[in-house]
Amino acid sequence: DAGVIQSPRHEVTEMGQEVTLRCKPISGHDYLFWYRQTMMRGLELLIYFNNNVPIDDSGMPEDRFSAKMPNASFSTLKIQPSEPRDSAVYFCASSLAGRADTQYFGPGTRLTVL
Amino acid sequence: GQQLNQSPQSMFIQEGEDVSMNCTSSSIFNTWLWYKQDPGEGPVLLIALYKAGELTSNGRLTAQFGITRKDSFLNISASIPSDVGIYFCAGAYNFNKFYFGSGTKLNVKP
Numbered sequence: 001d002a003g004v005i006q007s008p009r010h011e012v013t014e015m016g017q018e019v020t021l022r023c024k025p026i027s028g029h030d031y032l033f034w035y036r037q038t039m040m041r042g043l044e045l046l047i048y049f050n051n052n053v054p055i056d057d058s059g060m061p062e063d064r065f066s067a068k069m070p071n072a073s074f075s076t077l078k079i080q081p082s083e084p085r086d087s088a089v090y091f092c093a094s095s096l097a098g099r100a101d102t103q104y105f106g107p108g109t110r111l112t113v114l
Numbered sequence: 115g116q117q118l119n120q121s122p123q124s125m126f127i128q129e130g131e132d133v134s135m136n137c138t139s140s141s142i143f144n145t146w147l148w149y150k151q152d153p154g155e156g157p158v159l160l161i162a163l164y165k166a167g168e169l170t171s172n173g174r175l176t177a178q179f180g181i182t183r184k185d186s187f188l189n190i191s192a193s194i195p196s197d198v199g200i201y202f203c204a205g206a207y208n209f210n211k212f213y214f215g216s217g218t219k220l221n222v223k224p
Contacts, residue, residue, distance in 0.1 A: 004156075031210060033210075042214055042215070042216045042217065043157070043202065043204075043214040044214070045211060045212060045213070048210060048211070050210075055210070056210075056211060091156050091157075093156070095210075100145045100147055100162050100164075100206065100210075100212075101147075101159065101162035103147070103159060103212075104159065105149075105156030105157050105158070106156050107154075107155055107156050108154075108155070108156050
C-alpha cells in the first residue's frame, strides 16, 4: 500500500499568489482530513470529508482557504491569495469510517510564503 | 476551541530509562490517540484507546484512557535512541474530529 500521497512536498511562493496542495488518500478510506502544523498553534484540523462531501470546515482559517474532493482518490487545498502567515506544514490524512486507529497521515507539504 | 494540555513539553533521558507523558482535556473525549512524529514526516499512529480505563500496549509502549475520560497517559519502557521524536496525544468526541496536544519532544542519550 502506497499510503497517503501529498504533492508537492515543498512549495515556496510569494505573497498574493495562489497555492494548490494535493492529496491522494489510501484506497478504500472514506474519510479525508486536512491539517495544518505550525510552531505556534501545533496541529490543527482544517476540514474533513466523508465520501467526498465536506463534513466540518470550521477549522478553515478564512475565505482565502478552500478545499475540494472531486472523487474518492483526490483532494485539493487551495489558498488564494496566500500570505506569509500561511507558512506551515500542511498534512492530509485518511481513515475508514469509525476507525480512529486507521487514520494515517501523509508526509506533508511544507509551504513557505515570502 | 478545545484545549488539550500535554506535558512535559520536552524530556532528556538516558537510554534504558522509562518515560511517562500525559495529556489532559477540558472536556470529555470518547477516543484518545497517541502519535509519534519524526522530523520531516507526518505523525504515525502508535496506540488508539476507545474506553475509559482501557490500558493498551504496543511493544514497549503502553497507553491508558483515563477514568474521567479527560486524560490519557503514555509510557515508554526501556527507551532506545530510535524513540527520539515528538509524541502527540489527540482526543475526539466522535471518531473523526480530533484535537491535538502540543507535543512532547523526547531526547534519548545513548
